[in-house]
Amino acid sequence: MSAPFILPETAAVLQALAAMDGPHLGDLPAPAAREVYHQLGDAFEEAADPAVRTVDFKGEGVTMRAYFPGDAQPGPVIVYYHGGGWVIGDLDTHNALCARLASVTGLRVVSVDYRLAPEHPYPAAHDDCLAAARFVAQGPSVLEAPVKGIALAGDSAGGALALAVGGKLEPAQRLAQFLIYPVGDCTEPEEGSYAQFAEGFLLDRKLMHRFIEDYLPNVATRQDRDVSPLLHELPAISPPTVILTAGLDPLRDQGRALAARLIMQGAECHYLEAAGLIHGMATMRRALPSGDAQIVRGALLLADLLRNRKPDLQGES
Secondary structure: OOOOOOOHHHHHHHHHHHHOOOOOHHHOOHHHHHHHHHHHHHHHOOOOOOOOEEEEEEEOOEEEEEEEOOOOOOEEEEEEEOOOOOOOOOOOOOHHHHHHHHHHHOOEEEEEEOOOOOOOOOOHHHHHHHHHHHHHHOOOHHHOOOEEEEEEEEEOHHHHHHHHHHOOOOOOOEEEEEEEOOOOOOOOOOOOHHHHOOOOOOOOHHHHHHHHHHHOOOHHHHHOOOOOHHHOOOOOOOOOEEEEEEOOOOOHHHHHHHHHHHHHOOOOEEEEEEOOOOOOHHHOOOOOHHHHHHHHHHHHHHHHHHHHHOHHHHOOO
């Protein structure tokens, strides 16, 4: 097998990560692993756009953060679920990314601070994310203007959460979805990109195994539809979807497979693959500017899908 294509900016990040002292992230207790995730953001992520206003609030017992790229206007809202293997990550690790999505799309974004494992194993995160989506879809006053449907988005475990939540909402509510290197199979396959990039590319097999064990301690649940959608039929009616994967990601082939399944069932699906980039590029945009460009491409596609579905975005009533 030939060596994979690696962008120079990716090589620099991998060299910096390899030079860092300390244990493997998968060996750290959850609180320490969460702190390291914040440190990675400090080292590699852009600052949040100060022009995007934020408001923190609670709905159905779930803490959320709303992003306003300008004065609130009636229209769709993007509900975002952060990555981190259901174990690490929070509103702050994905604050700059959500501000970026709001700025690029011109839409309100709501980021969801769902409960984390191992303190709260499956289905806690799924329950929180579904409750949050339903709350936002009702158009709470904190969003300052009517909500006319939602788009579901997320990265990694958050992409899997977005897909699972979408399958439980009314089709009229879920207008589109943006899945960034989503998890599609929690049974830890032994082939393809999962094996090819098992070590040395930030997210690795060891760390994925730890995440899966923490969130899914009951082995039997690892085949459930909500966490391993590739083992099941996808919803019969799927909204227009954008899937973005990274070329050096163990989860790359799962994203490819999800896109192929959606296309085969007749759903509109736009598949983007960021060659030479790694899992985590969405929150490492200062160090990986090519990753930022891919996020912008995906966000613009999502906005276009929503304009086609909702004329309100074009100033019509």
